[in-house]
Amino acid sequence: MSAPPTPTHSLLRLLAGAGTAAFVLGSAILAVWLLGASTAQIEGLTLRVWLAPAPAGSTVLELPPLGSLAADTHRAPFSLHVRLERIQPDAFAT
Numbered sequence: 001m002s003a004p005p006t007p008t009h010s011l012l013r014l015l016a017g018a019g020t021a022a023f024v025l026g027s028a029i030l031a032v033w034l035l036g037a038s039t040a041q042i043e044g045l046t047l048r049v050w051l052a053p054a055p056a057g058s059t060v061l062e063l064p065p066l067g068s069l070a071a072d073t074h075r076a077p078f079s080l081h082v083r084l085e086r087i088q089p090d091a092f093a094t
Contacts, residue, residue, distance in 0.1 A: 025077060044091025047082055054079040 037050035057074035062083040073080075 039085070044088040045084060046086035046088075048085050049083075050081050051078045052081060053077060 031051075035051065037048055040047045040049060054077060056072060057076045058070050058079045059073040060068055060070045060079055060081045062068040062081065064084070
């Protein structure tokens with residue numbers, strides 16, 4: 001039989017878990033800060049995409065002037081934002 005974990009062992013495991021969580025959170029915030037927003041051109045649509053720190057993971061689709069749509073889509077501590085910036089009607093002409 002193995003001996004039950006000692007209080008010192010349990011404390012070390014707790015500190016290791018907290019340290020790992022702090023490192024992951026800090027890395028995510030740093031990545032969001034360094035990457036910033038980007039623009040994508042897709043089939044006549046201009047989209048602006050960026051990440052923002054958030055307590056719960058979500059994806060937000062912004063369609064000005066109609067409004068926005070948000071959904072809980074992931075567990076990571078950031079939200080993904082996609083905004084429709086421009087529609088080029090000529091790209092859809094047949």
